[in-house]
C-alpha cells in the first residue's frame with residue numbers, strides 16, 4: 001500500500017488536492033460505492049460480489065449496476081434468499097482465497113446470518129491461529145428516514161461492535177464511502193460496512209419536510225474515479241470547534257452539522273467513520289480541548305454504541321469534562337412507521353441536548 | 362489460484378443460473394411442462410407419502426382447455442360456492458388496483474399486489490375452516506378478503522391512519538387480524554414457517570381440532586427457517602399445510618436461484634418424508650382440492666403436507682419495483698396457465714351458471730364497493746397528512762408494562778413535541 005494515495009493526502013477532500021493524482025467526478029453515494037467495487041474488481045481478480053438481486057438487476061438500490069455485464073456472472077452473481085447461506089458461502093470462498101463482498105439487501109435482514117458472522121467469520125482467524133481468515137466485506141444499507149417501517153430502517157451496528165473479530169465501518173459521504181469500501185475490501189479481516197440509505201442521494205439536515213438535497217453541491221460529492229483509500233480506524237474532524245465535541249457517524253453527521261450551524265454553537269464535530277477499531281486519539285484530543293462531549297446515533301439507546309463511547313470518554317477524559325456526557329439516540333422501541341419523525345433523533349432532540357450540555361458554559 | 366501441479370486434470374466451472382428471457386426477448390413458454398387436467402392421481406388421505414412421491418413432480422390440474430372440471434381432484438363444488446370464490450378473487454383484484462393507485466397518488470408509502478395469484482389464497486381460504494390459523498406472507502391478502510374481513514380495516518392499516526388497529530406501527534399491508542385467524546405478517550421472509558408448525562404442534566399437543574396453514578414465496582424457500590420448519594413438521598407429524606407460492610420471481614431473481622433448475626419446489630417434501638403436491642396455482646379448483654385434501658390429512662393425524670402452487674407474478678414485486686428492468690414484458694401475457702379469474706369465470710359460464718354481463722356488472726359493483734371503502738377509510742386520514750396516532754402510542758407495546766427507561770423517553774418525546782411546535786403535524 002506504500003504508493004497508494006491515503007486519506008491523509010487528501011485531508012480536505014477538495015477536488016484540487018486530488019486532481020494531481022487522477023480525475024475526479026461528481027458522484028452520489030450509490031455511484032461511489034459502485035465505483036469502489038468496479039475499481040477493486042478490476043485490480044484484484046479475487047474480489048467477487050454476490051447477494052440477493054445484485055447480479056443482472058444491479059441491486060435494489062442499484063449499487064452493483066453494470067458490474068455483472070463488466071466482470072461476468074462468476075464474479076458478480078445473484079444468490080438464493082438465505083442470509084446465513086450468503087455469509088457462510090462467503091466465509092468458504094474466503095477460506096479458498098477469494099475476497100468476497102456479499103450484500104445483505106437491508107441491515108434488517110442480517111439477523112439470519114448472525115451465527116455465520118459471529119461464530120465463524122469473526123472467530124476463524126483466532127481459532128485456527130491464522131491458518132484461515134475471513135477477508136470478507138459485508139455491505140448493507142441501514143438506518144431510517146425513508147418511511148420503511150420496522151424492517152427497512154434499523155441501525156444494528158451495536159450488535160456487531162460488541163463482537164470481537166469484526167470491524168464496523170459507516171461512511172457519511174460519497175468520497176468516504178468509496179475510499180472506506182476500498183480499504184475494507186483490502187482488509188484481511190471481516191468488515192461490516194453499513195451504508196446509511198437515507199443519504200445515498202444527498203446529505204440530510206434532519207428536516208424531513210424540507211426539500212431533499214443531493215450530493216452535487218457537497219464537497220465530498222467530488223470523488224476520484226480511480227483507486228484511493230480512506231484508511232479504516234481513522235475518524236475525521238468535519239467541523240473544528242472549541243465549545244464541545246460531537247461524536248457522530250452516518251446520517252447523523254449531517255443532521256448534527258445542520259443543527260450546530262443553526263444554533264450558532266462552536267462545536268467540533270467528529271465523524272467516526274470506523275466504529276471498530278475506533279480512532280480514540282482523535283476523540284481524546286478533542287474532548288480534552290473542549291471539555292464537553294455529546295454522542296449522537298440513530299440506533300436505540302440501551303447498549304448502543306453510544307454507551308461504549310460514553311464509557312471510553314469518561315474513563316480517559318474524566319478530569320477534562322465540564323459537563324456530563326450527553327447521548328442523543330433513537331428511542332428504545334422498534335422502528336415505527338407512521339411516527340417515524342417522532343422517533344428519529346432529529347434537530348429538536350439534538351438541539352435540546354445542546355442547550356443542556358452548554359447550560360453552564 | 363489453480364494448483365499448477367494438477368494441470369492435467371479437467372477444469373471445474375461454476376454454474377450460475379440464468380432465466381430464459383430478459384427485457385426485449387420474445388417469450389415462449391414451451392419449456393414449461395403442463396400436464397393435462399385430470400391426469401394426476403388422487404391418493405387416499407391415509408396413504409403414506411412415500412407411495413405418491415410422483416405428485417411432487419407432476420401438476421394437479423382440474424380445469425381443462427374447454428373450461429370443464431375433470432379428473433379425480435375435481436372438488437365438485439356447488440355453483441354458489443364457485444361464484445363466491447370468483448367474487449372474492451375479483452374483489453381482491455379490485456382492491457389491489459385501487460390501493461396500488463392510492464400509493465401512486467402519495468396516500469401511503471408502499472403497496473404489494475397479488476395479481477395473477479388470486480386463486481392461491483382465495484381458494485385455499487374457502488377450503489379451510491374459518492377457525493384454522495393462517496400464517497401468511499405479504500402476498501396473501503386474499504385470505505382476509507375471502508374471510509370477509511373489513512376492507513376499511515385493511516385500508517386503515519395501509520394508510521397508518523387513526524383507524525389503524527396496528528397504530529401505524531407496521532409497514533402498509535403487513536396486516537394482523539387475530540379474529541380472522543390471520544397471523545401478524547413479518548417483513549422478514551419465511552419466519553412464519555416454523556411458527557405455523559409450532560402453532561400446529563401446540564394444537565395437537567392440546568388435543569384441539571384446529572390446524573394451521575402457512576405460505577411463502579418460492580424465493581423464500583431458500584431461508585433456513587423453511588428447512589427448520591419442514592424438519593419439525595415431519596418429526597412431530599404436525600397438522601399443518603405448508604404452501605409455496607411459486608410465482609417464478611423473487612424481486613429480480615427467477616426461481617432458478619431458489620433451486621428450480623434442478624427440481625420442483627414440491628420435491629422439497631420428498632426428502633423430509635412429507636406429503637408433497639404440485640398444483641396449478643391458477644386453477645382455483647385445483648388449489649381448493651389440494652388444500653381440502655391436505656386439511657383432511659392434517660385433521661386425521663396423517664401429518665403435514667407441502668403444496669407448491671405453480672403460478673406467475675403478473676406485476677411488479679411492489680410499488681418500489683419496475684419489472685421491465687429485468688424480465689421480458691411479454692412474460693405475463695404468455696404465461697401458459699392463464700389468468701385464474703378468467704379461468705374460473707369461463708368454467709362457470711361453461712356450466713351455464715354465469716355470463717359475461719353478470720361478470721362485468723359484478724366488476725363494476727366491486728369497484729364501487731372498494732371505492733366506498735376507500736372513502737370511508739380516508740375519513741380516518743392518509744399517511745403523512747397529519748398526526749394520526751397519539752404520539753405516546755409510540756411507546757405502547759414494547760413490553761406489557763412500560764419500564765422506567767421507556768417512561769423517561771416517552772416524557773422526553775412529549776417535551777420535544779412541545780419544543781418543536783409539532784413539525785410533523787403541520788402539513
Ligand SMILES: Cc1ncc(C[n+]2csc(CCOP(=O)(O)OP(=O)(O)O)c2C)c(N)n1
Pocket residue numbers: 052081083105109112500548549550577578579580581582606608610611612674678
Ligand atoms: C430475511 C429477508 N431477506 C430479504 C428480504 C428482502 N425481500 C423481500 S421480498 C423478497 C423476495 C421474495 O420472493 P419470493 O419468496 O419468491 O416471494 P414473492 O415476492 O414472489 O411473493 C426479498 C429478497 C426480506 N424481506 N427478508
Ligand SMILES: [Mg+2]
Pocket residue numbers: 578579580606607608609610611612674
Ligand atoms: Mg416469488
